[in-house]
Amino acid sequence: MATFQLELVSPERLLLARQVEMATIPAVEGEMGVLPGHSPMIVALRGGVIRVRENGAESERLFVAGGFAEVAPDRCTVLADEVTPVASLSRAEAERRLAEAEAAMAGITGEDPAERRDAALARVLSMRAMRDAAEAA
Template structure:
């Protein structure tokens, strides 16, 4: 199809999404990254955030991904994430609980290695984004 590319969203358990789309905006570690057909090849790390799928010139689906990686080629984008939740299905109560759990884990990591503290902070930031998305949904 002209003007589209294949978007695949993969978790360790299964293929979550596979279809032709016009554009996708992914939460890259360096900031949001829009991908159109013919994009330059890249491999990027993802931070917690919203993955937005565009079809027909508008957002047709928004998913929360807590972290992962994306491989971009001119014909395909493959997103590897442990989980992906449609924003409409996010629970504010669950998001609040996830933030509290991540805050406790970050506090507990204070005596750990810098890598463990950074990992705990990344998780905390992702859960705060999840809470923001759940509140807006």
């Protein structure tokens, strides 16, 4: 089966770099499957799970809190804000972080710029996705 290079990079380090058959990434527009020969593009990521397929089966699931992905015919590079293997997610920790994000969003007054509200809402949605992924693990 054809493969492409998948690279997952966090602010701290390169987390994954290997040949895979397929990756499903949580693009802002919706779940996006990446296969060898994919059209080039750059997409924003929302909080969600990256699913990696190797040897005909799902081999890995990683939660990303957001970021960007650059897709090319022979590679996909994910630049993620935060990465956690789904198996390592804690529902309690996700609930705590969601509560913090919701409190921060509630604390924004109507006089604050829209960008702050948008960023706070994105964080709340990301933490909800983390909680949902922790529940499913």
